[in-house]
Amino acid sequence: MSARNRRSTAAVTTAGAAALLTLCGAAATATAAPSSGGDAKGSAAMVAAAASAQAVTVPRGLTISDGTRHVVVNGKSIDFGTTVRDLAWNPSGSKAAFINGHGDLVVSNPDGSHRVIVAANPGGQTWSHPTWQVTAADRTNQIPAKNNLIFSAKIHGSTVLEGIKATSNHGRPAKISLNGDPGDGGVPQTNNTWPNVGGSYGTAVYENTHTGEVYIRDDYLRQQGGALTKGSEPALSPDNEEVVFVRSVHGHDHLFVEDFGGSTPVVKDVTPNATTDYTEPTWSPNGKTVAFRTPTGTYTITKTAHGFGKPVKVSKHTGLPAYRG
Numbered sequence: 001m002s003a004r005n006r007r008s009t010a011a012v013t014t015a016g017a018a019a020l021l022t023l024c025g026a027a028a029t030a031t032a033a034p035s036s037g038g039d040a041k042g043s044a045a046m047v048a049a050a051a052s053a054q055a056v057t058v059p060r061g062l063t064i065s066d067g068t069r070h071v072v073v074n075g076k077s078i079d080f081g082t083t084v085r086d087l088a089w090n091p092s093g094s095k096a097a098f099i100n101g102h103g104d105l106v107v108s109n110p111d112g113s114h115r116v117i118v119a120a121n122p123g124g125q126t127w128s129h130p131t132w133q134v135t136a137a138d139r140t141n142q143i144p145a146k147n148n149l150i151f152s153a154k155i156h157g158s159t160v161l162e163g164i165k166a167t168s169n170h171g172r173p174a175k176i177s178l179n180g181d182p183g184d185g186g187v188p189q190t191n192n193t194w195p196n197v198g199g200s201y202g203t204a205v206y207e208n209t210h211t212g213e214v215y216i217r218d219d220y221l222r223q224q225g226g227a228l229t230k231g232s233e234p235a236l237s238p239d240n241e242e243v244v245f246v247r248s249v250h251g252h253d254h255l256f257v258e259d260f261g262g263s264t265p266v267v268k269d270v271t272p273n274a275t276t277d278y279t280e281p282t283w284s285p286n287g288k289t290v291a292f293r294t295p296t297g298t299y300t301i302t303k304t305a306h307g308f309g310k311p312v313k314v315s316k317h318t319g320l321p322a323y324r325g
Contacts, residue, residue, distance in 0.1 A: 058317070060075075095107050118169065126154040128151065133146050133197045150197060181226045191210040193207055214230070230247060232247070238287045241259060256270065288302060
């Protein structure tokens, strides 16, 4: 059975659970407070002007990290106290995972406090794009609960996927096994990057920079998978029925969605009128909105009765978007 068909079968089972993940669509606007230094007797107009200059507006639940110490959370710029790269949230939104300035894998509270180095970079490696793999225990099939982090590791020029328990403290990551579906042949063991886990079964998608394809990896009963389609920077929908990814069209990066929930997979360009690069897509927890990055800010597209609507600019802030559950 192909990776697509196996995942579409599982998606029917998980649809009820996925429906419980909701995202409030109301926009939240907050203002980062001015620093406390300087003349405390400054005029109200000056304070208001400073506050206005630091205001950031984003849809509720959407966060943006840009490789600095500051992350936009709930519309407010939060100083995490350390460099934050490739931030991702666990399904409940209670913990953030990211790569710090030393290249270590770190987990923290949503405000950057209580940072724990899950794994210290040994040097000579480049780690990127962590993603949470969180699943409940399945007593029927004797499968324990999972609370892992999967990330990409470039080691001596070879890029592989590695994993580690999210509760580790200075633990040692292990290489992720990648096995092909029976009869489909093998899958590449190197040049794999940009992992993303979705759904309640811990399924992952990732890109291979050598083949230029998006792959899927089943990690429930068996560790196996295969290629889905040409593209990069994939993200798996919460119900496991769709994957959004990037593909170049006439010199610009467009967003495509492959729907493999039906009997025949369907691939569609959901940003056909793009005049700039649309990259780094991510799904909202309810699977109805995709946020993505452009050179001029952060945008979203939302599902309609006929597919997806037009891109809407939701923030002037440019960075990696991520939804906090």
